[in-house]
Amino acid sequence: EEPPLPTPGDPYGGDPPRHPGLKVNTLKPFNAEPPSELLAENFLTPNPLFFKRNHLPVPTVDPATYRLYVQGIRGRALSLSLQDLKSKFPKHKVTATVQCAGNRRAEMNALRNTNRLGWNIGAISTACWSGVRLRDVLVHAGYKQGDDGHVSFEGLDKDQNGTVYGASIPFEKAMDPKGDVLLAYEMNGEELPRDHGFPLRVVVPGIVGARNVKWLARISVGPEESQSHWQQKDYKGFSPAVTWDNVDFSKAPAIQEMPVQSAITEPSPNALVPPGELTVKGYAWSGGGRGVIRVDVSLDGGKSWHEAKLTGEAQSPGRAWAWKLWQLKACVPPGTKELNIVCKAVDTSYNEQPDSVGPIWNILGVLNNAWHRVHVSVGED
Amino acid sequence: EEPPLPTPGDPYGGDPPRHPGLKVNTLKPFNAEPPSELLAENFLTPNPLFFKRNHLPVPTVDPATYRLYVQGIRGRALSLSLQDLKSKFPKHKVTATVQCAGNRRAEMNALRNTNRLGWNIGAISTACWSGVRLRDVLVHAGYKQGDDGHVSFEGLDKDQNGTVYGASIPFEKAMDPKGDVLLAYEMNGEELPRDHGFPLRVVVPGIVGARNVKWLARISVGPEESQSHWQQKDYKGFSPAVTWDNVDFSKAPAIQEMPVQSAITEPSPNALVPPGELTVKGYAWSGGGRGVIRVDVSLDGGKSWHEAKLTGEAQSPGRAWAWKLWQLKACVPPGTKELNIVCKAVDTSYNEQPDSVGPIWNILGVLNNAWHRVHVSVGED
Ligand SMILES: [Mo]
Numbered sequence: 050e051e052p053p054l055p056t057p058g059d060p061y062g063g064d065p066p067r068h069p070g071l072k073v074n075t076l077k078p079f080n081a082e083p084p085s086e087l088l089a090e091n092f093l094t095p096n097p098l099f100f101k102r103n104h105l106p107v108p109t110v111d112p113a114t115y116r117l118y119v120q121g122i123r124g125r126a127l128s129l130s131l132q133d134l135k136s137k138f139p140k141h142k143v144t145a146t147v148q149c150a151g152n153r154r155a156e157m158n159a160l161r162n163t164n165r166l167g168w169n170i171g172a173i174s175t176a177c178w179s180g181v182r183l184r185d186v187l188v189h190a191g192y193k194q195g196d197d198g199h200v201s202f203e204g205l206d207k208d209q210n211g212t213v214y215g216a217s218i219p220f221e222k223a224m225d226p227k228g229d230v231l232l233a234y235e236m237n238g239e240e241l242p243r244d245h246g247f248p249l250r251v252v253v254p255g256i257v258g259a260r261n262v263k264w265l266a267r268i269s270v271g272p273e274e275s276q277s278h279w280q281q282k283d284y285k286g287f288s289p290a291v292t293w294d295n296v297d298f299s300k301a302p303a304i305q306e307m308p309v310q311s312a313i314t315e316p317s318p319n320a321l322v323p324p325g326e327l328t329v330k331g332y333a334w335s336g337g338g339r340g341v342i343r344v345d346v347s348l349d350g351g352k353s354w355h356e357a358k359l360t361g362e363a364q365s366p367g368r369a370w371a372w373k374l375w376q377l378k379a380c381v382p383p384g385t386k387e388l389n390i391v392c393k394a395v396d397t398s399y400n401e402q403p404d405s406v407g408p409i410w411n412i413l414g415v416l417n418n419a420w421h422r423v424h425v426s427v428g429e430d
Numbered sequence: 431e432e433p434p435l436p437t438p439g440d441p442y443g444g445d446p447p448r449h450p451g452l453k454v455n456t457l458k459p460f461n462a463e464p465p466s467e468l469l470a471e472n473f474l475t476p477n478p479l480f481f482k483r484n485h486l487p488v489p490t491v492d493p494a495t496y497r498l499y500v501q502g503i504r505g506r507a508l509s510l511s512l513q514d515l516k517s518k519f520p521k522h523k524v525t526a527t528v529q530c531a532g533n534r535r536a537e538m539n540a541l542r543n544t545n546r547l548g549w550n551i552g553a554i555s556t557a558c559w560s561g562v563r564l565r566d567v568l569v570h571a572g573y574k575q576g577d578d579g580h581v582s583f584e585g586l587d588k589d590q591n592g593t594v595y596g597a598s599i600p601f602e603k604a605m606d607p608k609g610d611v612l613l614a615y616e617m618n619g620e621e622l623p624r625d626h627g628f629p630l631r632v633v634v635p636g637i638v639g640a641r642n643v644k645w646l647a648r649i650s651v652g653p654e655e656s657q658s659h660w661q662q663k664d665y666k667g668f669s670p671a672v673t674w675d676n677v678d679f680s681k682a683p684a685i686q687e688m689p690v691q692s693a694i695t696e697p698s699p700n701a702l703v704p705p706g707e708l709t710v711k712g713y714a715w716s717g718g719g720r721g722v723i724r725v726d727v728s729l730d731g732g733k734s735w736h737e738a739k740l741t742g743e744a745q746s747p748g749r750a751w752a753w754k755l756w757q758l759k760a761c762v763p764p765g766t767k768e769l770n771i772v773c774k775a776v777d778t779s780y781n782e783q784p785d786s787v788g789p790i791w792n793i794l795g796v797l798n799n800a801w802h803r804v805h806v807s808v809g810e811d
């Protein structure tokens with residue numbers, strides 16, 4: 050199929066081409082995830098399949114004239130070209146998983162519709178990012194570890210009123226030598242793709258995707274969080290009792306670290322699986338650099354459990370930024386009619402996932418980390 | 431009632447007197463918790479009511495001859511008297527909650543008996559601790575931040591074979607200026623009581639009680655964790671599938687940070703409450719300095735939720751070592767026959783508690799942080 054011709058004046062007319070296998074949630078802005086069954090096939094998600102979560106049109110950036118503006122101390126300001134960034138600061142590599150706060154919202158929508166993007170389990174992916182340390186740039190701008198406050202980021206992506214995407218992270222995370230926050234210009238060894246923030250994006254390991262600002266234009270430091278819509282009026286967690294009539298956004302903290310998460314990527318929901326050996330596969334991750342220490346899998350809806358085998362790259366304690374992939378080989382006895390497959394992960398703080406979606410449902414449909422459940426039938430094809 | 435006379439040769443004959451209101455789990459060693467309904471009456475738990483978790487007899491220590499041995503770098507060793515500790519290092523205060531890994535084990539035992547101490551919800555308490563920073567002592571002994579490894583502690587409490595209590599924490603936690611690890615000689619402004627480690631104990635904020643070694647005798651630093659039974663063969667979390675026949679203690683990490691927790695202290699289980707206004711009270715806490723941001727309370731077993739009001743001292747981000755107390759005033763409509771009260775807390779990483787005990791049950795009966803449930807009847811007395 051040919052892509053439709055761009056409509057004249059369409060702000061999304063300049064968006065890049067995308068992999069046709071992606072499951073599209075919205076075209077404009079472009080929001081799409083890889084097919085679930087491909088998600089855990091690679092520890093590093095291939096760039097074309099990496100989930101894409103855009104809030105606005107993809108800006109067209111000329112790398113030759115691109116400048117990053119950094120507010121320095123005492124009113125000074127830095128303007129850094131890509132060449133400045135690549136030559137003045139050491140290059141660092143960090144393998145980190147990025148997860149959208151809305152990952153697995155479809156399960157919340159099925160319960161009570163939030164009228165927001167119905168992400169399945171694929172709003173999460175992993176890459177090896179290369180770039181400069183945010184810490185190094187901030188030190189160059191005169192900042193010292195130990196200060197309070199927040200580091201705010203603005204993107205080059207803007208709506209028709211000129212409002213740009215923005216978000217912030219705690220200054221302490223930005224300056225922590227073990228925080229590994231990058232300004233990345235490469236993704237899995239390639240130039241950063243346009244959908245992922247070309248020519249420069251923030252990668253904040255262990256922190257919700259929304260703070261990993263793409264097409265980075267400006268960095269500032271101050272006592273307050275970003276005043277953007279996305280920091281103040283979105284990406285916060287509420288009790289299931291909170292409605293749009295009584296919500297008070299000032300009462301909930303902006304999501305930064307995310308809770309422990311896992312999902313089943315194989316078999317697919319409602320698949321027909323043969324009796325005999327069954328392979329169950331999936332991913333597991335936790336926020337804040339907390340590593341996944343165990344994944345429990347049940348075939349009977351949570352009554353009995355098996356331990357999955359974990360794979361993944363070795364990571365330092367407290368800096369487990371990347372997911373683990375996992376696998377369980379189980380024997381399905383002949384005569385079994387159906388399986389209710391469930392997974393739950395445990396992280397280094399021994400946090401576990403809640404059993405069910407209802408009690409964590411919220412009006413924004415964020416932070417769904419309930420046990421993931423896949424029902425399959427057993428039989429010969 | 432008079433306490434029984436000590437049996438000659440009883441290793442527990444030297445144990446101190448205790449508050450008669452404590453709920454005793456075992457007398458020898460002494461393990462006891464405050465009555466649940468008193469637990470959340472004070473932000474700082476009064477010392478006599480603070481839960482007591484002893485693994486061995488309480489040693490009798492002469493403060494005049496007491497010495498703390500600290501293994502320094504390059505084979506050097508320090509021997510510090512109490513006077514040395516109090517005069518050579520600045521005095522610091524930290525308000526921190528201590529929770530036993532076995533808190534709420536009774537609910538696990540009710541499901542499948544672990545044959546271990548049946549703690550109710552009271553193996554958790556909060557105090558303002560004063561003493562010297564472990565970091566300052568380690569720096570004095572020649573250590574520098576940035577090294578790897580573990581800091582091991584040994585107590586003066588020993589069994590009849592001379593085996594002493596021991597545990598360790600990561601070196602990084604010990605040296606972190608924001609880790610607030612203390613060698614405490616005061617508890618809530620009083621001299622450290624004998625049951626709590628007189629004359630000196632470790633307080634490791636955000637970390638399981640078992641690492642807060644009492645009657646501290648010796649500190650050493652090395653590449654390995656403590657080789658003690660309690661570090662290697664206890665205080666670890668396993669899947670519900672693991673049995674005593676197949677357990678491999680090397681496969682699970684020693685518990686350090688604990689998961690988000692909460693419990694209902696009022697009303698009591700099976701109480702009769704009048705219709706009309708009902709007050710529900712409790713505590714909530716999370717490990718690793720993650721603050722509690724919300725407590726959800728349900729009166730219908732988890733179908734609908736209300737937000738409780740939180741109280742507690744202000745704490746710095748990432749250093750929320752103390753619990754929050756919480757309260758909900760609800761209206762019980764006339765005609766209501768019973769209530770299934772449930773609470774669950776949410777921490778700054780938006781981790782939530784799992785719904786049910788079964789899927790987190792484990793042979794050691796540790797880490798029970800399932801929703802706490804209290805069933806009450808409604809009616810006039
Ligand atoms: Mo997101």
Ligand SMILES: [Mo]
Binds near residue numbers: 483529530532
């Ligand atoms: Mo404990």
